[in-house]
Amino acid sequence: MKVLITPRGFANYGLDQVKYMESKGLSVHYNNTGKQYTKEEFHKLASDADAIIVGVDIIDRELMDKCPKLKVICKFGVGTDNIDLDYVKEKGIFVGRTVGSNSKAVAEHVIALMFAESKNLYGTIKEVKEHKWNKPTGQELSGKTLGIIGFGMIGKNLANFANGLSMKVYAYDAFEITDEVAKEYHVEKKSLEEIISESDYISLHVPLLDSTKNMISTEEFKKMKKGACLINAARGGIVDEETLYEALASKEIRSACFDVYSSEPPKADDKLTTLDNFLLTPHTAARTVESEKRTCEMSTQIIVKHLME
Ligand SMILES: NC(=O)c1ccc[n+]([C@@H]2O[C@H](COP(=O)([O-])OP(=O)(O)OC[C@H]3O[C@@H](n4cnc5c(N)ncnc54)[C@H](O)[C@@H]3O)[C@@H](O)[C@H]2O)c1
Helix, strand or coil: CCEECCCCCCHHHHHHHHHHHHHHCCEEEEEECCCCCCCHHHHHHHHHEEEEECCCEEEEEEHCCCCCCCCCEEECCCCCCCEEEHHHHHHEEEEECCCCCHHHHHHHHHHHHHHHHHHHHHHHHHHHCCCCCCCCCCCCCCCEEEEEEEECCCHHHHHHHHCCCEEEEEECCCCCCCCCHHCCCEEEECCCCHHHHHHCCEEEECCCCCCCCECCCHHHHHHCCCCEEEEEEECCECCCCCHHHHHHHHCCCCEEECCCCCCCCCCCHHHHHHHHEECCCCCCCCCCHHHHHHHHHHHHHHHHHHCCC
């Protein structure tokens, strides 16, 4: 049986896992090109696969119809918005996710973005290298309010880290957060509206779904504090980027820090990237050595279990 692995991480951090799968009699094809597969490459390689470990490549109806043997898909991570889950169900294909494998990495990245923003690191590092000696005054995270929208694996890890920085942490989730969980993570349960209007930092950790698409838009920006910083390390599309541009350019809110974007990479003429109060990383929140290794291990376990047992 053939396993196709598209994420590049396996070539660096998962070769022992490739060997393990081979020792189980599986024929493994992993991406060692150093680049994301093109759609054509992906479709060709997937056509005779029994299982796919997939990163961001699109698994839609067109792809699945070309893969008659496909039985198991494992997302290298958690966000399954690149997979047509309705058609997967229709086809009887199992979909696994490596739940929790990268939550620490993403939560740390959010903390890093908050520090970069509050201490002006993004601009000042560049300026000193350009021999400019400006000394903007920053602000402390300690004592500030962090509102977490989506209190799953990443949201909970973030709450732990933020508590360690003496931040006041609010949490909201579509599912009820029990009193026990709120106590365990030292968070105050709040409504979405309260988080939007009362937080100094607002961090999004919901999946991209129809119900979360553009969940932050004109009305939400109006309700935010003038000094608010919006962080999106979840998915592009959850924030309406047109209205974000207006909110940042007019200083309706102070700043935004994004790891994800509706177009990745952002288009060359995107106005947002011209703004000094918009900080951007290239979808690297989950990319740490530790998280890549963990994700390779967990996805391998999922494939072996669901393909062979
Ligand atoms: N930047 C990155 O590299 C990166 C890496 C990993 C995950 N992510 C994104 O982060 C998201 C969260 O990851 P996770 O591991 O915490 O997932 P998770 O499934 O553990 O948590 C998601 C939480 O969002 C909640 N939720 C769903 N819809 C909601 C809504 N409308 N309003 C409020 N809450 C809602 C769910 O109930 C759940 O508790 C993923 O779906 C993925 O898109 C990004």
